[in-house]
Amino acid sequence: MDMTSRTDLTAAKPSQVSIELAATERVIQRAAYRAGVLACYGLAVLLTANFYGLVVRQMLNLIAPGVQSSLGISDLQIGMLQGLGMAVFACIASFPMGWLADRYGHRLLLAIGVGIWSLATFLYALQDSFGGLFAGTVGIAIGEAGLVPIIYAMIPDLFPQNRRNTANLIFYGGSLFGAGIGMALGGAILEWLAASPGSLPQWLSGVDSWRIAMVVIALPGPLLFLLVATMPLASHAPPVHATQNGDAGEMLGFASYAQTHWRTLACVCGSIFAIAVAMTSALIWFPIALPRAFGIDPATVGLGLGTAVTAATLIGVFLPGIALKFGRRGGLTAIKATSFFLWLTPLPAIFLPFVNSPFQAYMVAALQGAMGVAGSALMPGIFQDLAPSALRARVMTLLGVANALALAASPLAVGMISTLMSGPRGMLYSIAIVSIPSLLAAAVLMSLAQRPYAATVRAVRSRFAGEEA
Structure with missing residues (x-):
């Protein structure tokens, strides 16, 4: 066998490097x-x-x-x-x-x-x-x-x-x-x-x-x-050296972090509080408002409203994933998608004072709920991105605190306004009076949050740039 044939055979065999x-x-x-x-x-x-x-x-x-x-x-x-x-x-x-x-x-x-x-x-x-x-x-x-x-x-x-x-x-x-x-x-x-x-x-x-x-x-x-x-935990987060060593450094100290990024936290938490006020108002008071307005049985309201809420949940949970999948090439981020859905949420609520049947009220609840759920579903991811890993649980508690404060405030606000409203539709008007400004405030605050949020995310990522895999 000549040298050329040997070379060809050698080349035909997978190399050790390829195998490895x-x-x-x-x-x-x-x-x-x-x-x-x-x-x-x-x-x-x-x-x-x-x-x-x-x-x-x-x-x-x-x-x-x-x-x-x-x-x-x-x-x-x-x-x-x-x-x-x-x-x-x-x-x-x-x-x-x-x-x-x-x-x-x-x-x-x-x-x-x-x-x-x-x-x-x-x-x-x-x-x-x-x-x-x-x-x-x-x-x-x-x-x-x-x-x-x-x-x-x-x-x-x-x-x-x-x-x-x-x-x-x-x-x-x-x-x-x-x-x-x-x-x-x-x-x-x-x-x-x-x-x-x-x-x-x-x-x-x-x-x-x-x-x-x-x-x-x-x-x-x-x-x-x-x-x-x-x-099991397969950590994808950067290591938390400072917290483990007890070092409350400039970036890892919660007070310092909150002071530096207060605009981001104020806008995002304010938006969460506002959307929660509106959504809680509807969930708590609709079962009382609809029997008053249309003289229907509370059990009927429970069935109709439960169906509307279930439909809104299904639609609202899937919408963000679909939006991010098809909007990624256009630069759609989670905070932009959240802002988009929050701007859509007040539109159904505007029609609430004018509904003439329980079915129309259920449709308003379903559409408003779907957009509200779609906007709220991305909030945890927004918090995860803006929180340093050493502070993540503490920053995430702000999400719960905002929702808890809304749960305390919204029933009181609707109840106080309702006492000033006469007639069977007074409760519907009260829900709209509380919900519509709250939904608009949520959308405005989330839009205002985009620039400071981007700055906070850059700061957090640059702080751990050398540690991330």
Whole structure:
């Protein structure tokens, strides 16, 4: 065989370098697949933790009549349990929980939170006084205070940037549907206890059904604690050296960060507060306004409004993903998409004072809700981008605080205006008077946020530019 033939044979054989490159590529692909599977498993655990928290919260509402009948507490005391006990203490505890999560680990604090509210749920069932119930409610509120902020802070630890919005939308949609499923599950448990007293063990005879229900939903707590505590984290965030070393540097100190980027935080948080005021006003007062305006049965309103809200949720959750997918080439970012949807949200609300039938009111609710959900669904991703990794849980708590303040303010605002309105349509006018300016304010603030937001994101990314993979 001549030299030329040998050269040709040698060239035809794959080189050692090519073999090594192919093997390395297979290893990388397997590692990426494994990371994706672990990330999806982690998201499933986070969805389960959030759903469990929603079931507990919905059960507190469902057992209120039984608690009143059993212990003889007043409507005012029930209101204190649902409002002061839950909303106020959850708001107060959210930032300390966020600080602890940033300091000692998001997974650890989320697991501790699950443990706290599971234990508080169990202890709630053992109480015989308003003071004991209030203490149990506060325990549940403290345990749940960091739930959503910490989960949104953990999503960047599970998913890379190009998959983060998808994970956020899945969790956001799961939260919306989970609230309804949690209500249905809690109602089913109470109905089963009421219909099957003879099927319970003898030692439970005579025990109030609300106590048994609270114990039942507390039982999965230890298992969920273990799932959260052991869930894998494939961090895609830059390392948090300063927090681990106790260095509250210029960029990593929350007060310094908030002072430097106050325009961004004020605009974004103000927009969240405004959209939440409008959406809460509609959800809370529509079931009262429509029977007054059209003389229909509240059960009919529940069916029609529930259908409208479900449709709005489905549409609103999918719209942002579609918009970002097809608008990416045109430079559409999450904050621009959010601003676009928020500008559309006031349009259906303008027609609310002029509706002539329940169907028209449901259509207004569905269209306004779909645009509002579409705008709100991208908010967590906006916060994730503007927050340094060392402060992410604390920054995410601002999202919860803004929503909690809106939940406290919107019913009061509509109720005060409604007292000044006469006639059966007065409540509809009151909802419109509160909602339309709030929706416009949300859109204006989100538009004003775009320039300072871009500056904040650049500052955060440049701070960790040398550490990012």
